Structures are given as structure tokens and as C-alpha cells.
Amino acid sequence: MPVITYREALRHAMDEELTRDPNVVILGEEVGQFQGAYKITEGLLAKHGPKRIVDTPISEAGFLGMGVGSAMLGLRPVMELMFFSFYSVAFDQIFNNAANIRYMSGGLINCPIVIRGPANGGTNVGATHSHTPESIAAYHPGIKVVVPSTAYDAKGLLKSAIRDNDPVIFLENTMLYGESCEVPTEEYLIPLGQAKVMREGTDISIIGHGRSIQMALKSAIMLKEKHNINAEVIDLRSIRPLDEAAILASVRKTNRVLLVEEAKPFCSVSAMIACIIQEKAFDYLDAPIRRVTSMDAPAIYSPPLEKEQLPTPQKIFDAALVVLK
Amino acid sequence: MIKKTTSPKKTEVVDPGYDARQAPINAKLGPDEKIAFFRDMLRIRRFEERCLRSYTQGKIGGFLHLYIGQESIAVGCVSVMGDNDHIITAYRDHGHALAVGMGMNEMMAENYGKYTGCSKGKGGSMHYFDPSRHYWGGHGIVGGQIPLGTGIAYALKYKGLKGACMAFMGDGAVNQGAVHESYNLAALWDLPVVFIIENNGYSMGTSQERSSAGENLAGRAAGYGMNWAIVQNGHDVYEVRDKVGKALKLAHDHCKPTVLEIRTYRYRGHSVADPDSTYRDKSEIEEYKNTKDPIMVYQNALVAEGVLNDEIIKKIDDSARAEAETSAQFAEQSPYPTIADIKKDVYWEVDNPQDKKSVGNLFFD
Ligand SMILES: Cc1ncc(C[n+]2csc(CCOP(=O)(O)OP(=O)(O)O)c2C)c(N)n1
Ligand SMILES: [Mg+2]
Numbered sequence: 001m002p003v004i005t006y007r008e009a010l011r012h013a014m015d016e017e018l019t020r021d022p023n024v025v026i027l028g029e030e031v032g033q034f035q036g037a038y039k040i041t042e043g044l045l046a047k048h049g050p051k052r053i054v055d056t057p058i059s060e061a062g063f064l065g066m067g068v069g070s071a072m073l074g075l076r077p078v079m080e081l082m083f084f085s086f087y088s089v090a091f092d093q094i095f096n097n098a099a100n101i102r103y104m105s106g107g108l109i110n111c112p113i114v115i116r117g118p119a120n121g122g123t124n125v126g127a128t129h130s131h132t133p134e135s136i137a138a139y140h141p142g143i144k145v146v147v148p149s150t151a152y153d154a155k156g157l158l159k160s161a162i163r164d165n166d167p168v169i170f171l172e173n174t175m176l177y178g179e180s181c182e183v184p185t186e187e188y189l190i191p192l193g194q195a196k197v198m199r200e201g202t203d204i205s206i207i208g209h210g211r212s213i214q215m216a217l218k219s220a221i222m223l224k225e226k227h228n229i230n231a232e233v234i235d236l237r238s239i240r241p242l243d244e245a246a247i248l249a250s251v252r253k254t255n256r257v258l259l260v261e262e263a264k265p266f267c268s269v270s271a272m273i274a275c276i277i278q279e280k281a282f283d284y285l286d287a288p289i290r291r292v293t294s295m296d297a298p299a300i301y302s303p304p305l306e307k308e309q310l311p312t313p314q315k316i317f318d319a320a321l322v323v324l325k
Numbered sequence: 326m327i328k329k330t331t332s333p334k335k336t337e338v339v340d341p342g343y344d345a346r347q348a349p350i351n352a353k354l355g356p357d358e359k360i361a362f363f364r365d366m367l368r369i370r371r372f373e374e375r376c377l378r379s380y381t382q383g384k385i386g387g388f389l390h391l392y393i394g395q396e397s398i399a400v401g402c403v404s405v406m407g408d409n410d411h412i413i414t415a416y417r418d419h420g421h422a423l424a425v426g427m428g429m430n431e432m433m434a435e436n437y438g439k440y441t442g443c444s445k446g447k448g449g450s451m452h453y454f455d456p457s458r459h460y461w462g463g464h465g466i467v468g469g470q471i472p473l474g475t476g477i478a479y480a481l482k483y484k485g486l487k488g489a490c491m492a493f494m495g496d497g498a499v500n501q502g503a504v505h506e507s508y509n510l511a512a513l514w515d516l517p518v519v520f521i522i523e524n525n526g527y528s529m530g531t532s533q534e535r536s537s538a539g540e541n542l543a544g545r546a547a548g549y550g551m552n553w554a555i556v557q558n559g560h561d562v563y564e565v566r567d568k569v570g571k572a573l574k575l576a577h578d579h580c581k582p583t584v585l586e587i588r589t590y591r592y593r594g595h596s597v598a599d600p601d602s603t604y605r606d607k608s609e610i611e612e613y614k615n616t617k618d619p620i621m622v623y624q625n626a627l628v629a630e631g632v633l634n635d636e637i638i639k640k641i642d643d644s645a646r647a648e649a650e651t652s653a654q655f656a657e658q659s660p661y662p663t664i665a666d667i668k669k670d671v672y673w674e675v676d677n678p679q680d681k682k683s684v685g686n687l688f689f690d
Contacts, residue, residue, distance in 0.1 A: 025483065051483070057513065062472050062506025069413075069476020072461060075483060092469050092503070105454035105462070106445035107670035141671045141688070160682065165673035193685025241685035272689070 001182040006148075009155035009183055010040050010116075010172065014078060016187065017162045018048050021076060024162060027054045027063055028080030028117075037082045038118065038177055060086050064115065065093035071113040071167075072101065078162055081117030084171060085131040098167040099142035114161045116170035120211060121262060121299045121310050123174055130299035132263040134209070135272070137169040138240040144168045145239040146192055149213040151181045153237055156190030164192065173211050193241030197250070201232035204320055205250040207273065208260035209236040212292075212311050216260050219316035231320060239269055247273060248281050255286040256323045260316055265293040292319050337541060337555060345563035350405065350570045356632045360641070362404060362562050363627060366396040366620050368645045369420045372429050375649035376419070376436055376450075380597050384657070385436045389450055392420035394560075394592040397619035398523055399424040401565030402491055405573060409481060409488025411459040413474040415495060416451035417523075418463045425458040429652035439659035446662045447670060467528075468494060468501030471520065475507040478518035482580060489517040489576035491569070497528020499542045508584065512549040517576035519569065520546075522586040523559070529595040530604035543586035552583045559589035560619040590617070 004012070017024045030037045032045040032055040045053040056063040060081065067077040081087055087094060098111050121130040138145040144166055148154040154172070161168040198213060199220050206216045213235040223229040232250050236243060251257055257277060259270035270291045277289060295309045345351060373391045380389045392399070399420035403412070406425075414421045422432055427443060435442030436450045443453050444463075453463040461477060464470035474492025481488045498504055499522055511518050522542050526533055539545060546553035552575060558564045565587060572583035590613045594601035627633040668688060674681045 057506075057509060059506040059510065061503045062475070062510050065469070065472020065503060066476035066479055066507070066510055069461075069473035069478075070480035070483070071476070072456075072473065073411075073477050073480035073484075075480050092466055093472055096466055096469060097464075097473060101462075102673065103670050104444055104448040104452040105456070105670075106443065106447050107676060108444070108454050108456050109461070110673045112673075144672075144683070144687075164682070165677075189682075192683035193687075195685075238683075238685060241683050241687045242689075243685040245685075276689070 001184055003180045004151055004183050005178055005180045006151040006154050007038065007040055007177040009151035010158055011042065011044065013155045013158035013162070014041065015044060015047065017159055018044070018052055023074060024076045024078065025052050025054065026078050026080065027056050027067060029056055029058055029082050031055060031080050036080070038174060040177070041080065060090040061093055064090040065097060067113050068093055068098045068101070068111055071111045072109050076112050076162060078114045078116065081115060083129050084117040084119035084133065085129050087115070087133060088131070095140050095143070099140045103142060110165050111167045112165045114158070114168045114170055116158070117172060118174040118177070119171040120173040120175055121294065122211075122306060124301055124303045124306055126301045127298035132294070134171055134239050135263060135268045138269065142167065144192060144241065145171065146237065147171045147209045147239060148237060149176065149210055149235050151179065152183050153190060153196070155183055156188050157192065157237065160189045160192055168192070171210070175211055176214070179214075190237070192238045193243055194237065195243035195246035196235045196237055197232065197246070198235050199231065199233040201230035201254065203230045203254055204256040204258060204324055205232045205234060205254045206258045206260060206316065206320065207234045207236065207247055207250065209239065209269065210262055212260040212262050215311055215313045216316050218313035219320060222313065222317045223320055227321070229320070229324060244276060244280070247277065251277055251281045252284045255284050257285070257289045258316065258320050258323050259289065259291045260311055261293055262310060263293060264296050265291060266296065268293060287323050287325075290319050290323050292316050339557060345558075345561055345567050348563065348567035350567055351563045359627055359632050360637070362400050363620070363623055363633065364641050364645070365400045365424055366562070366623065367641055368648065369396045369399065369423050370620060371642070371645040371649045372423060372432070372652070373419055375653055376433065377597060379433070379436065379653055385450065386438060387449055388416070388596040388598065389436070390417040390596045391591070391593040392417050394613070394618070395523060395525060395589045396420055397560050397562040397623070398565055398587050398589055401562040402521065402569045405566050405570040406459070407488065407573070407577070409486045410573065411461060411477050411481070411488065411490045412493065413461040413470050413477065413490065414463065414493035415467065415470060415498065416463070416465050417495070418451065418453050421493065422453045422455065422460060422463070425455065425460045427453065427455050427458060427460065429648050430655040433652035433656040434659045437656040437659070438661060439656055440662045440666065441655070441659040445666065445670065468498040468504045470494070471498070471501070471504045471507045475511050475516060475518055478511065478516040478582070479514070482517055487577050489519060489573050491519045491521055493521045493523060495528060496522060496524040496526065496533050496542055497531070497536060499545065500537060508546060508549045508551060511582035512551040515580045516582055517580050518582045519572040519576060520582065520584045521569070522584065523589055524586050525589045525591040527591070527595070527604065529599070532604065541586060543584045546584035552581060554583065554585050556585065556587040558617075559587040560617040560622055562619065562623055
């Protein structure tokens with residue numbers, strides 16, 4: 001099986017969907033001639049032409065809203081945000097228009113749009129460029145939220161997102177763009193809302209999404225090597241829909257839970273999951289649920305400090321030991 | 326008191342010889358079409374008067390933004406729509422909805438929050454939709470619908486259809502960033518969109534002078550190299566038809582956008598909740614009503630032409646009143662949505678389980 005990067009996996013997903021469905025169109029800043037700010041769309045303009053791969057002005061509210069309007073009429077726009085952080089200037093178009101149009105029209109209109117881009121910290125670009133808005137996005141009924149952590153998932157999930165008839169927020173990670181894994185050449189789709197057990201274990205469930213999962217896997221190895229602890233690591237892959245069944249099954253098996261994510265702690269995805277677990281599996285818990293998140297402050301620039309602000313394998317390791325105490 | 330903004334500005338060139346009745350699009354109109362415009366305007370007025378009564382009786386919740394005084398615009402614009410033309414507007418949306426052919430029943434029921442409403446009671450007066458009639462809402466956020474209208478135009482062009490989108494907004498909306506972003510995109514990419522500013526002189530209680538820099542609103546299009554025009558007499562359904570028709574033709578034949586500013590006036594408060602006592606003189610309203618009421622002016626013209634007479638007028642008026650009354654009864658007798666309906670129409674996938682591809686939970690209560 002070929003080994004390709006997360007970046008290539010995203011590109012292949014878009015390439016295949018552009019080829020399959022003439023209504024798919026890619027729009028965003030620098031996606032065409034410049035070949036993508038992060039080179040995700042490299043080569044797509046040459047292959048699919050300027051009607052399908054469209055360079056937009058720096059006008060997020062305008063072009064995202066335009067994408068929403070075009071989706072209402074049956075196009076399947078895949079909108080790239082250069083940094084997902086820039087969603088804030090288009091908030092109204094995403095969370096009023098895309099999220100609500102189906103509801104407010106009593107189901108007469110749907111909005112098959114994908115809004116994708118990198119949403120992560122760790123690259124020393126300061127608070128304005130380091131937002132992780134998965135809980136903000138998932139807060140809105142009508143919106144779906146997907147966060148792939150591997151190349152394999154990035155491809156299968158993006159293809160599903162493009163075919164989905166609801167608006168999907170697709171959150172990537174610049175720190176993962178260069179990471180590779182085996183990805184089949186044959187076509188495959190991964191359904192939204194299906195978590196993946198990345199490592200099986202019996203002693204503690206480490207549950208999260210995005211790059212934190214890669215860290216959790218490192219922590220799990222440390223736990224095994226230093227303390228002979230078998231940690232189970234679960235990658236949610238999709239926040240809304242959420243694979244509650246997979247979460248609860250793991251909790252019932254291990255009875256101990258550590259939640260990890262790169263976002264800030266207040267009102268975050270992990271806060272929501274902790275709530276679900278106490279509601280639905282309280283009797284299975286042998287210890288309080290703990291969380292490892294970013295430190296609760298705007299993203300700091302200073303490179304060595306930013307590393308410390310974010311989750312680390314060491315922090316996850318330490319927190320797991322507390323849960324297991 | 327702030328002076329009215331509906332008179333021509335210094336540098337706006339108004340052709341004294343211009344006669345909208347003689348414009349080709351109007352010159353060929355037959356009596357039936359003329360009567361239809363009259364009827365459509367009157368239906369809007371009677372419907373809204375009936376809405377007002379229901380609102381005052383506490384049967385309609387939230388806001389009620391009446392279009393009374395502006396009827397010639399919706400009717401005029403919709404009358405020139407072709408098969409592939411679409412429209413989208415803001416929350417003052419009853420007139421456009423009736424003009425495209427939506428029924429009073431489903432509209433009134435929507436106002437009442439009933440399941441038989443055009444959005445099953447989920448949208449309310451500000452959020453009507455009927456995609457089957459190319460009517461894409463009904464939008465509550467000032468200016469927020471303008472990028473959507475631009476996107477509809479984008480999709481029409483993408484699909485190779487010879488159609489355009491008329492994107493309506495108020496004079497207050499022109500100061501939203503999303504509107505300017507849309508102007509730029511439309512001009513940059515030659516999108517078939519007609520941005521229509523219904524300039525009724527006020528955004529809530531703020532007059533145009535107190536909110537918008539520059540001499541006029543449409544002229545801002547020049548900064549984007551975009552065509553623009555002003556309908557000085559927005560109460561004249563013929564002038565509306567002529568100028569919108571030209572803008573649509575430009576969109577159809579050359580894929581060029583236009584900003585069209587239509588001068589008009591609203592008689593009622595911003596919404597029914599607005600006491601309308603702080604920002605304009607009653608005399609200003611009276612003067613407009615007495616000289617430029619779109620229905621009265623058109624009725625007089627058609628009577629003079631011999632197209633209308635008292636008997637026909639009475640028949641049309643009686644039937645419009647009866648239709649509005651029936652819609653109120655329909656709304657009254659209709660059921661509310663159920664608790665279970667609250668969670669329908671959120672996700673396409675949930676409503677179409679046979680085609681559902683995703684797994685996992687989409688709701689969390
Ligand atoms: C973003 C936003 N800001 C404020 C409001 C509240 N609001 C609703 S209508 C309105 C006035 C808009 O006036 P105009 O655009 O002239 O339209 P008109 O009501 O005259 O039709 C205001 C301030 C809103 N709905 N959305
Ligand atoms: Mg106004």
C-alpha cells in the first residue's frame with residue numbers, strides 16, 4: 001500500500017471528488033495559481049481548470065456566504081480557509097446562514113458545503129492564527145464537525161464530507177500535513193461519526209481528537225514501558241456526529257477516563273464528553289474523569305512556551321497516572 | 326426633524342423627458358397585465374393590514390415588518406423575472422413572497438407559528454422561503470443575505486443558465502461589510518446579480534443622512550467598476566419594471582452585475598413595535614401617502630386610461646380582503662408544530678434516514 005502524507009491525502013480526496021461530480025468546486029484564497037498556502041490544492045488547477053479551482057479575494061464573509069448561496073442551488077463547494085482561524089470574520093455566514101437555512105425553511109433548502117482548513121496551535125503564529133474552534137462549531141445544530149488525525153482518515157472523511165448534504169466544518173492541522181501513513185489506492189469512504197480505536201487497552205481510556213491523539217499514542221507507549229499500563233486510545237475523528245457508543249463501550253471496559261484535546265478547557269469538546277460519560281456511564285467510573293487541554297490563555301507566541309501551553313505526551317502520561325492512582 | 330431622502334440629489338441627472346410608461350417593457354402591456362399588477366399590490370397591502378390586526382390581537386409573535394408603501398417594488402421587480410431568475414431579500418419579505426406567488430394561507434400560518442406555514446412555523450414572518458418559486462428568503466440579519474444572493478448568481482453562471490439573482494436589501498444594509506465584499510466578488514467575476522437597495526429613507530429610526538456617507542447609495546458601485554442606476558420614483562411600478570428589466574438584461578446578456586437604488590418610503594414604523602414618534606414628522610408620512618402612494622397613483626392612472634373603474638376596483642379589493650381574512654382563519658385553525666417537530670429539518674441526513682451515511686449521535690439532549 002502506498003505511503004502518502006496527510007496533505008496528499010486531502011488533495012487526492014478533492015481530486016477524486018472533482019472528477020466524480022461536476023458540481024464540486026474548490027474556492028479559497030491562493031488555492032489555484034499559488035497552489036495553496038499549504039500546498040493542499042497543488043496541481044488541481046492544472047488538472048481541473050479555473051472554473052473548478054477558484055482563487056478568491058481576501059473576503060471570507062463574502063466568499064463563504066457566496067459558497068453557501070451556491071450550495072443552496074445545488075453546487076458542492078469546498079471552501080478553503082487559509083487558516084481556519086479566519087472563520088471569525090465569516091461567522092454570520094457560517095453559523096447563521098449555513099447552519100440555519102434548512103431549519104428556517106422548514107426543510108425546503110439544504111446546504112451541502114464543506115469549509116476546511118487548518119485549526120491548530122503549535123506553529124508560533126500567535127493567538128489570532130491559532131484558534132481551535134471545534135466546540136464552537138459543534139455547538140451549532142445543523143453543522144457537522146470533522147477532525148482527522150491521520151492521512152488515511154483525512155482522505156476517507158473528506159470524501160464523505162463532500163458528499164454529505166449538510167454543512168461540514170473540516171478541521172485540519174498544519175503540524176500533521178507532512179505526516180504519512182499507508183493509504184490504499186482504491187476508493188474508500190469513512191462515515192462521519194465513527195470513532196477509531198487507535199490502540200486497544202484495558203486499564204484506562206484516553207479519548208480525544210486531532211493531533212492530541214498522536215501525542216496520546218506516544219503517552220500510551222510510555223505508560224506501557226514504564227508502568228506496564230495498557231491504555232486504550234480512541235480517536236473520535238468526528239465531533240458532530242459523535243460516536244457516543246464507542247466512548248461508552250471503552251469506559252465500561254476500562255472504568256477510567258482521560259480526555260485530551262488541543263482546545264482550551266472551558267466549554268470544550270472534552271467538557272461535553274465528560275458530561276455525557278457521567279450521565280450515561282457513571283456507575284462504571286472508578287475515578288474522576290480528567291482532562292488534558294491547552295492552558296487557558298490565548299495562544300502564546302514564544303516558541304518554547306507555546307509547546308508548554310499545548311498538550312504534550314508527558315502531560316498526558318502524568319494525567320493518566322493521576323487517573324490510575 | 327431630518328429631511329426626507331426621496332428627492333433627487335444634486336448631481337443625479339434626471340432626464341426630464343423620461344416617461345416610464347413609454348419604455349418598451351411597459352408600452353406593450355395589455356389591460357390584463359396592468360390589472361394584475363394593481364391586484365398584486367393591493368393583495369400585499371390587504372394581507373399586511375390583516376397581519377397587523379392579528380399582531381395587535383397578540384396572535385403573531387416577535388417582529389412584524391410591514392412593507393406598506395413599498396408594494397410597487399416587489400410587484401414591479403417580480404413582474405420582469407424570467408424562468409431562470411431568482412430572488413432573495415431581508416426580513417421585510419411579505420411583499421416579495423406574495424409577488425412570486427406564495428399563498429396568503431401558508432404565509433399567515435407562518436406568522437402564527439403554525440405547522441401549515443411556509444416554513445412549518447420554524448422561520449416566522451422574517452424567514453419565508455419558497456425555492457420552488459425561486460424565492461430564497463426571508464433573512465433576519467441585515468445584509469447577511471447579500472453574499473447568498475451573490476452565490477445563487479455564481480451557481481447560475483456555473484451551471485450555464487441564462488438567469489440572474491435579484492438580491493434585495495434596505496438602505497441600512499449598504500453599510501455592512503458583507504455587502505461590499507459581495508459587490509467586489511460580483512464585479513470581479515462578472516456575476517449575474519442585481520443588487521436592489523429599497524431605499525425607504527430610514528434604517529429603523531436612523532435616516533440615510535445619519536448613517537450613510539456619500540451622495541447616494543447606488544453610486545458606491547462605481548468604486549467596483551459596476552453599473553448602477555437609481556429609480557427616482559419607486560412608487561411607480563413602470564419605472565421599477567423598466568430599470569430592473571434593464572439590469573436583468575445586462576445580467577442575462579453580458580453577465581454583468583448592477584446596483585439599483587430604488588427610492589421608496591415606508592408608512593408604518595420599522596416594525597409594528599416601533600411607536601414611530603421620535604425620528605420623523607407625521608407630515609412627512611402624510612405627504613408621501615397623499616402624493617406617491619404606489620397603489621393610489623397606479624389606480625388613478627389606470628382609471629384615467631379606462632382600464633379600471635369603480636366596479637372592478639371594488640371587486641379586486643373585496644377579493645383581496647376576503648383572501649386575507651381567509652388566510653387568518655386558516656392560520657387560526659391550523660395546528661402548531663409538535664415538540665417532535667422541533668428537531669426535524671435540522672440535518673438533511675436525519676430527515677432522510679434511508680440515505681443516511683453517517684453514524685453516531687447528532688443530537689445531545
Ligand atoms: C446585523 C444586524 N444588525 C442589526 C439588526 C437590527 N435591525 C433590524 S432591521 C434594522 C434596520 C435596517 O434598515 P434597512 O436596511 O434600511 O431596511 P428597512 O428596515 O428599512 O427595510 C436593524 C438595525 C439586525 N437585524 N441585524
Ligand atoms: Mg430602510
